[in-house]
Structure formats: structure tokens, C-alpha cells
Amino acid sequence: MIDCTKITEIANAKLVGTDLFVVDCTCSPANEVELLIDSDTSVGIETCVELSRAIEAEFDRDTEDFSLTVASAGIGSELKHLRQYRNNCSHKISKKRFLQRRYIA
Numbered sequence: 001m002i003d004c005t006k007i008t009e010i011a012n013a014k015l016v017g018t019d020l021f022v023v024d025c026t027c028s029p030a031n032e033v034e035l036l037i038d039s040d041t042s043v044g045i046e047t048c049v050e051l052s053r054a055i056e057a058e059f060d061r062d063t064e065d066f067s068l069t070v071a072s073a074g075i076g077s078e079l080k081h082l083r084q085y086r087n088n089c090s091h092k093i094s095k096k097r098f099l100q101r102r103y104i105a
Contacts, residue, residue, distance in 0.1 A: 002031050002066045007055060011035060011070075014054045020047065023073040031066035036073045043072035 004025040011022050019040040026034050037043060037051065052070040059066070 001029065002027055002033060002059075002064055004033070007033055007035060007068075010055050010058050011037070011051060014051055031064070032069075033066055034069045034071065036071055038073040048072065 004027045007027075008022050008025045011025075015021060015037070020037055020043065021039070023036040023038050024034075025036070035051075035055070037048070039047075048070040052068055055070070056068060
């Protein structure tokens with residue numbers, strides 16, 4: 001099984017010197033990897049493609065087969081880092097809880 005820690009380390013190394021950062025990385029038992037990134041400004045599709053290719057180049061497909069998806073942490077994603085929170089301080093956030101109560105912050 002592919003190691004999410006290694007994927008995250010490679011991604012962080014590739015993102016040094018940019019305003020991009022890794023939000024989350026998940027790996028399934030079927031070697032389906034999803035890497036979420038965010039930025040202080042915006043994340044373009046070209047950035048996701050470049051990062052995906054850079055990460056894939058670090059692995060030998062003959063040794064281990066995997067599926068890699070690099071995506072921007074979008075509007076439906078939860079805020080996991082302080083940087084994300086700071087970027088969204090001026091935006092209204094609506095959260096629906098267990099008993100369908102809606103909270104707006």
C-alpha cells in the first residue's frame with residue numbers, strides 16, 4: 001500500500017516557495033490517493049496537474065500501481081488548517097448540525 005506520508009512530503013517539497021499548501025491526503029486500501037491542496041490566493045487546474053505529475057514521477061509504476069487525484073480544497077471541504085480559516089474570515093460559513101440546526105459564523 002502506498003504511504004500518504006511520503007506523498008505529503010513530496011508535495012510539500014514541491015510547494016516550497018509558493019502560497020500553496022497541503023490540506024489533506026487520504027489513501028484507500030486499493031491505492032486510490034486523494035491529495036487536497038489550498039492556497040492563500042487561488043488554486044488553478046494547471047497547478048493540480050503539475051503537482052500530480054511531479055508526485056507520480058517520484059514513484060515506480062512497475063513496483064506499485066496507484067491512482068492519484070490532486071484537487072483544490074473546495075467549498076464543500078472542511079477547514080482543517082489555520083491558514084484556511086484566516087483566508088475565509090471575511091466569508092459567511094453555514095454549518096448544518098446533527099438535529100438540522102443551522103449555524104452561521
